[in-house]
Amino acid sequence: MKFSFTKMHGAGNDFVVIDATRERFKATPELLARLSDRRFGVGCDQVLVIEAPTAAGIDFDYRIFNADGSEVGQCGNGTRALARYVHEHGLSDKPRLRVQTATATMELQRLDGNQVRVDMGAPRFAPAQIPLALPQAERYRLESARFGAIEFGVANMGNPHAVILVADVDKAEVEAIGRELQARREVFPESVNVGFLQIVDQGFGRLRVYERGSGETLACGSGACAAVAVARRWGLFGSAVKLQLRGGELQLEWSGVDADSILMTGPAETVFSGEIEWQQ
Structure with missing residues (x-):
């Protein structure tokens, strides 16, 4: 063929x-x-x-x-x-x-x-929509033998995403933490994409994403949307955000209203x- x-x-x-x-x-x-x-x-x-x-x-x-x-x-x-x-x-x-x-x-x-x-449609946050086998919360915590308490937010953008705030994406344990969360099927029944987000200011951030089935990629569009959705709910981003990923920049717009779509522009x-x- x-x-x-x-x-x-x-x-x-x-x-x-x-x-x-x-x-x-x-x-x-x-x-x-x-x-x-x-x-x-x-x-x-x-x-x-x-x-x-x-x-x-x-x-x-x-x-x-x-x-x-x-x-x-x-x-x-x-x-x-x-x-x-x-x-x-x-x-x-x-x-x-x-x-x-x-x-x-x-x-x-x-x-x-x-x-x-x-x-990209509206983000979904309820645990059953992720899916996530934890009681609903604004922020979630999982205990790790290697990393201690891992705190994260979640959003579904057609795929399940966990978003972790880090001080510096260049120093984040992306593969190790990504693999650990993906393996926690008792918590993430369909596994999860794991984003590592560094907030620079209200309109700019840096992001790395460890994806299901692919490992770390140079960019992840749904992961960028999830990161903006989670961070905006936490009051860390405004309605228009530029994210720098390892392969380039994406522009994202979201009102902050759960029913509203996220708009993503990029090359x-x-x-x-x-x-x-x-x-x-």
């Missing part, structure tokens, strides 16, 4: 994008692992599959697979890449699109240059296109 792909990234969060609008793409764990492998495959954080819509009012269905083969429901950086891909490949000339994932419907708008704005870049042959 031979098929075409395009390598893209959004603020360093990189993707292999597959057009499955005309022909079904069978996303087996073996194939996903090969595509994601940075030495023996193309290399990416996630594989994005664009499909024909299955519901009225939707322009495209959109599936997101991690390197370990697991499917997730949200990828903000990938959504921006999708917007640029469908325009560049002639799948749609609409400046505004509605796309549907396994857990979310998102609206996106192409702006000048390489910028795309995405309506989307095409790296290269090619073909790969896969022996099933």
Whole structure:
């Protein structure tokens, strides 16, 4: 089997994008692992599959697979890449699109240059919505044999996120703490993406994210939204925030009202296109 792909990234969060609008793409764990492998495959954080819509009012269905083969429901950086891909490949000339994932419907708008704005939907905070097996609180604590008490906030942005405040993201124990929280399935039944947020001022912060199924990525759009939502509820951010991630900057806007959507604006870049042959 031979098929075409395009390598893209959004603020360093990189993707292999597959057009499955005309022909079904069978996303087996073996194939996903090969595509994601940075030495023996193309290399990416996630594989994005664009499909024909299955519901009225939707322009495209959109599936997101991690390197370990697991499917997730949200990828903000990938959504921006999708917007640029469908325009560049002639799948749609609409400046505004509605796309549907396994857990979310998102609206996106192409702006000048390489910028795309995405309506990421409203954050959800209730433990059952994360899911989180702890009583509801503004801040949560878990005891760790290695790190002592770990304090965090939570938000679901199509994926579950825990957000930890740190004094300096460069010195944060991102992998070790990320792995520990992801392994605490008695607390996070579906595991969790773990963000490490440094507040610089009311309009600027720095963020690193350790993602389920991928490890630390250079950027995480849904993680950026979750970090802003949690920090704004704690009174640490204003309504417009710029976040510096390891791969670039994202601009986020949120009123602070739980029912209101978070708007995320950032870049989307095409790296290269090619073909790969896969022996099933």
